[in-house]
Amino acid sequence: MIPAAFDYTAPSTVDEAVQALAAAGEDAKVLAGGQSLLPVLRLRLAAPSTIVDLGKIAELRGVREDGDALVIGSMTTHYDVQRDHLVAEHAALLARATDTVADPQVRHRGTFGGAIAHADPAGDLLAPALALDAEMVIAGTSGRHTVPAADFFQDMFTTTLAPDEILVEVRVPKHTGWRAHYEKFNRVAQAWSMVAVAATVRTEGSRIAEARIALTNMGATPVRATAVEQALVGQEATRETIRAAAAHAAEGTNPTADGNADVEYRQELARVLTGRAVSAAVTG
Numbered sequence: 082m083i084p085a086a087f088d089y090t091a092p093s094t095v096d097e098a099v100q101a102l103a104a105a106g107e108d109a110k111v112l113a114g115g116q117s118l119l120p121v122l123r124l125r126l127a128a129p130s131t132i133v134d135l136g137k138i139a140e141l142r143g144v145r146e147d148g149d150a151l152v153i154g155s156m157t158t159h160y161d162v163q164r165d166h167l168v169a170e171h172a173a174l175l176a177r178a179t180d181t182v183a184d185p186q187v188r189h190r191g192t193f194g195g196a197i198a199h200a201d202p203a204g205d206l207l208a209p210a211l212a213l214d215a216e217m218v219i220a221g222t223s224g225r226h227t228v229p230a231a232d233f234f235q236d237m238f239t240t241t242l243a244p245d246e247i248l249v250e251v252r253v254p255k256h257t258g259w260r261a262h263y264e265k266f267n268r269v270a271q272a273w274s275m276v277a278v279a280a281t282v283r284t285e286g287s288r289i290a291e292a293r294i295a296l297t298n299m300g301a302t303p304v305r306a307t308a309v310e311q312a313l314v315g316q317e318a319t320r321e322t323i324r325a326a327a328a329h330a331a332e333g334t335n336p337t338a339d340g341n342a343d344v345e346y347r348q349e350l351a352r353v354l355t356g357r358a359v360s361a362a363v364t365g
């Protein structure tokens with residue numbers, strides 16, 4: 082189908098983009114890679130009056146270091162995140178999760194910030210962002226502010242972003258030397274997650290010193306598996322201790338039933354996949 086008519090603007094700075102959004106009112110939409118927005122427009126599930134295309138804003142692309150943080154521009158494509166040596170070194174969990182996103186075509190067009198802003202419960206980058214305590218840097222007409230991932234994801238497809246705000250970059254505390262794994266369960270290769278687990282651990286000898294675990298598609302927003310994290314810390318990284326900790330994975334979750342899985346099945350997936358993810362992370 083063909084989208085409804087809209088005005089189109091492609092500013093070259095963040096300030097211009099914010100001004101364009103503010104001028105257009107609540108009915109405007111930001112365009113990043115278009116991988117989620119364009120199907121919605123073509124199906125006429127949305128008919129914005131104005132599209133503000135971020136594609137010409139150079140400031141929004143790329144990965145850089147800023148002290149203890151890695152800063153990922155919102156328009157950095159999945160493909161560039163996958164290949165980036167800073168991400169591999171300081172946020173391996175993001176690289177692992179990005180490897181599982183869709184297919185090469187989508188990864189070349191789709192953006193890190195677009196996936197985060199879209200806030201699809203089955204999206205694979207939300208749980209890693211939550212596990213790594215990432216912070217969202219947001220620009221609006223009154224300036225820039227930062228929102229922790231734990232507060233940013235409000236509901237299904239809903240974040241704290243106001244209609245006249247854009248996600249500029251994501252700041253990720255460096256997890257240098259941490260091992261990571263993203264365990265995704267889907268029906269067919271390259272499909273969305275039915276359930277997935279983001280796990281990153283820091284070991285001291287054979288013990289788990291720190292652990293960060295978060296779950297994809299176990300609720301309307303990504304969920305931090307804090308009971309699992311607490312059960313892992315200080316333990317010898319054995320099959321038994323990991324299995325015992327993973328038994329807590331469904332605690333505090335609120336999965337829905339759909340054509341792929343009922344609630345109990347998703348809860349069992351969370352436990353099994355958490356065990357696999359932590360084991361794989363520990364063994365590197």
Ligand SMILES: Cc1cc2nc3c(=O)[nH]c(=O)nc-3n(C[C@H](O)[C@H](O)[C@H](O)COP(=O)(O)OP(=O)(O)OC[C@H]3O[C@@H](n4cnc5c(N)ncnc54)[C@H](O)[C@@H]3O)c2cc1C
Nearest residue numbers: 111113114115116117118183191192195196198204205248
């Ligand atoms: C066939 C297919 C398979 C896919 N499989 C997966 C998968 O397995 N796992 C997965 O995680 N994802 C998957 N995706 C989604 C993919 O990751 C998209 O890239 C992502 O959802 C949206 O990114 P985008 O850059 O294309 O954003 P767009 O489609 O351009 O935008 C998406 C939404 O976010 C808003 N937005 C985008 N950027 C910003 C910003 N900087 N500030 C404020 N708002 C913004 C837009 O207004 C829009 O509402 C798939 C997509 C397709 C088409």
